[in-house]
Amino acid sequence: MYGYDPQAAKRLLTEAGYPKGFKAKAWLFPFAGAPELIPVMEAIQVQLREIGVELALEEADWSATVRPKLRERKASGYLWALPPSKKAVEAQLQTFNMGKGLPHIFETDELYTMWEDLLQIADPKAMDAQLRKIGNYKFDHFETIPLFEVGIEVLADPKIVQDWRFPGWDGGDIGHTWLIGPVTT
DSSP states (O other): OOOOOHHHHHHHHHHTTOTTOEEEEEEEOOOTTOTTHHHHHHHHHHHHHTTTEEEEEEEOOIIIIIHHHHHTTOOTTEEOOOOOOOOOHHHHHHHHTSSSSSOOOOOOHHHHHHHHHHHTOOOHHHHHHHHHHHHHHHHHTTOSOOOOOOOOOOOOOTTTEEEEOOOSOOSSSOOOGGGEEEOOO
């Protein structure tokens, strides 16, 4: 379902009523810790052009342009690249699917119902089964377009930073900076 197959993509576009492809927009913006997101989006533009999708790239600023558009739900029709979220599943659902967070990536009545059902489950095995049902629903309905996997990287000078106890990924940016331990002499 998610493989790279330009001929199948062209066939699916034709079946969807776009035999000559269509035009779309994408934001290009710098993102701390992931400078490769801009060239990744430029590569995606080339790949989409091969199947008939003309992607217009618009330079933007994450804080001044993209976040406000997402918050106001005016980002429809735009593609954008961010590092993948590695939050706990429940936090991801709240942030991306239940209208509780900024992105509003994928929201449906069926997903809301599955979420409400999940909130009533106490048994760990039943909770796991419901989370898998939700995950399969999101996968089968193409919640996101997994065109790349780019993680955030951080380099620290050991002469300045002695320790950075990082308890785990907190989403699409660098976090837990208050845990940075400076070198003391």
